[in-house]
Amino acid sequence: MPFDYKQSGLPANDTWELAAKMCNRWLNTYMDMFSPERIANFMKDQPVTAAKHLLTQCPDVTPESVTVALLGPAKGALMAEAELDALMRHTFGDRAVDLVRTLADPANATDAAMKRDADRIFLVEGLSTMTDQMIGRQKIDGFHQKRWDILRSLEARFEDVRGQDPALDALFIDAAQKSRETLEGLDRAAAAKKQPKPPGT
Numbered sequence: 001m002p003f004d005y006k007q008s009g010l011p012a013n014d015t016w017e018l019a020a021k022m023c024n025r026w027l028n029t030y031m032d033m034f035s036p037e038r039i040a041n042f043m044k045d046q047p048v049t050a051a052k053h054l055l056t057q058c059p060d061v062t063p064e065s066v067t068v069a070l071l072g073p074a075k076g077a078l079m080a081e082a083e084l085d086a087l088m089r090h091t092f093g094d095r096a097v098d099l100v101r102t103l104a105d106p107a108n109a110t111d112a113a114m115k116r117d118a119d120r121i122f123l124v125e126g127l128s129t130m131t132d133q134m135i136g137r138q139k140i141d142g143f144h145q146k147r148w149d150i151l152r153s154l155e156a157r158f159e160d161v162r163g164q165d166p167a168l169d170a171l172f173i174d175a176a177q178k179s180r181e182t183l184e185g186l187d188r189a190a191a192a193k194k195q196p197k198p199p200g201t
Contacts, residue, residue, distance in 0.1 A: 002036045013063075018091070047071070047072035057165065
């Protein structure tokens with residue numbers, strides 16, 4: 001079944017629904033090797049889950065941060081120039097556009113709250129990535145080393161942002177630990193298979 005915002009469990013909000021639709025359209029265009037069902041699962045497990053973390057764990061959540069989380073990999077559209085920049089600002093608001101630009105370069109933050117939102121988006125996107133792509137994985141595939149690289153990058157960046165949102169921090173720490181345990185377990189299993197059997201066994 002294709003993704004449907006109205007079935008996502010998120011609040012009714014025209015801007016958030018548009019952001020989610022843009023993300024879904026980006027996936028259908030650039031990840032068309034996957035079925036609509038797999039793309040719908042990605043939407044649920046990553047951008048929608050990231051947005052829900054913001055809404056449930058951050059009492060002072062800003063609507064722009066939810067918008068940007070729901071844009072997922074389509075958020076690059078808000079980095080447009082000239083007339084398209086004006087269109088994106090008209091559609092999503094200056095603050096959402098400036099927040100995406102802050103994700104690209106923290107120096108673009110217009111105030112401390114925007115820097116905080118950028119850090120929160122890192123945390124919730126990292127959480128949804130670990131939950132979807134690492135925790136509980138049952139076998140090694142061609143992306144195994146890439147997952148290790150992503151996990152190490154997430155752990156390193158976390159040290160720079162931890163402390164401002166204790167609830168998100170706790171979720172992130174738990175997910176990182178479970179991700180590491182999963183990947184290490186897969187490595188141990190693979191190493192055990194490669195070991196030669198003792199003579200006579």
